[in-house]
Amino acid sequence: MVTSIKIGEVRSIPGKSVHGTYKVAERAASTIDLPISIIQGRKPGPTLVIIAGEHGCEYSGIVAAVKLARDLRASELSGTVIIVPLANPVAFDARYLFVNPIDQVNPYGAYPGEPGATVTFQIAHKILNDIALKGDAVVHLHGADYNEALVPFNYVPMTGRKEVDEESSRLASCFPVLYHLDALPASKSTSVPPVGTTYAVTADGTLYWEVASRGIPATMVESGKEGKLEEETIMIHYDGLINVMKHMGILAGKAEYQRGVRILKNPVLVANRSAGLFIPKVGYGESVNKGQLLGEIWNFKGKVLERILSPIDGMVVCRINFVAADSYPTQTQPYLFYITQVE
Ligand SMILES: [Zn+2]
Structure with a gap:
């Protein structure tokens, strides 16, 4: 028995790909709507949630998510894939770095969100509660904003719950990257204390942390470079997601896990x-x-x-x-x- 999933007005149909939009905020003269695709197999199985485009110019993750939503055949799935390829559409339209231009808040650290706060927190609250928490696993795609270039790696939340952390680590191993970063909240961070203009990176306020600390395994991918569309950086996201679906049993076939991963701390x-x-x-x-x-x-x-x-x-x-x-x-x-x- 396949259970239908409803997000706003978008309702899954077993055996079909459904594409629509989900209203996450009302403005004085407009609304903010996220593109959303729900691809549901006819056979029951787990649900994977994919969120991209939190930073509006991190195009490799956005494009990988759109390609996947287009390419997946519902008839081949056991379970459901929910894809939000663009979580920060105002920044995308404005070609704006890091933040939502309306309230100048970076959505990366805005979770769990707050319905009574400014727009970025409203959107974060809806993404977490109405979309991400429907998943049996969550993968979050980032990939270097317009002014950043990076070594591809995955964040792995270290919540202290062994079975959740191990599964998050396995999800990360589905991506063809050589580095995993152990992500910790400030309370457990062992990074050098803030000195002058040096400060620690923590998992506080991130979607993957909020999801994992509620018991749902999650990982965040970083692959991309300066807003450029390079096949290699897009395919790290895309191939990794296909592998995650095999790992979860949503797609047939054997997952291939990255070997020789080095841990970043x-x-x-x-x-x-x-x-x-x-x-x-x-x-x-x-x-x-x-x-x-x-x-x-x-x-x-x-x-x-x-x-x-x-x-x-x-x-x-x-x-x-x-x-x-x-x-x-x-x-x-x-x-x-x-x-x-x-x-
Ligand atoms: Zn980013």
Whole structure:
């Protein structure tokens, strides 16, 4: 017996792909609607929820989700796949970095959301409660905003519930990436304490954390580069999701798990104090030592205003590529270097 799933006005039909929109916020003169596809097999099985496009210019995850919604044949599924390819449509339309331009809030850390708060929190509340919690597993697709380039990796929430964490880790292993990051809340973070403009990356407020801490395994994929559509970064999302469906038994076939994964720990964001020209000295994927020069901030006479040093031994997982540097972290330039230890 296949149970019908309803999200707003979009209702699944066994054996069919249903595409529609789900209203997540009402504005004075408009509404915010998320595109949503529900592909349901005729045979019963688990439900996979896929959420992409929380950051409006992270196109590789958005395009992978759209391709998947188009390509999946309901007749081949045992269970249901719910796909939201664009969770932040206002940012997408405005080509806006990191935040929802209406309230300037970054949805990445806005969960569990709040119906009585500003629009990003309203949307987060609906995505979590009306969509994500319908899943037996949740995969969240990110992939470097317009000013970021990164080493592909998966976040794995470490909730302390062994069976949930192990399953989240297996979901992450379905993606062809060489690195998994152990994601912890601030209360359990072992990252270097905030010093000056260096601060810890935590799982607090993320969708994968909120879902996993309620007992639903989840992982978040990071694959993409500077808003570019490169086949390789799109297919990390796409192939990984096909593999997740095989792993869950939604699609027939044997899942292939990535071998030789290395664990990333103690993630830190390194920012700057001075506004100026950001002149990086290391690229993403490079190993760095504690105290090593990562980059400089220059003024317009070419004078070095600030030298940015690595707070730890590790790898540059992600780097900002805009030359224009804000003073101190801001919503649109939260950091310059994202560095982790590599086990
Ligand atoms: Zn992102």
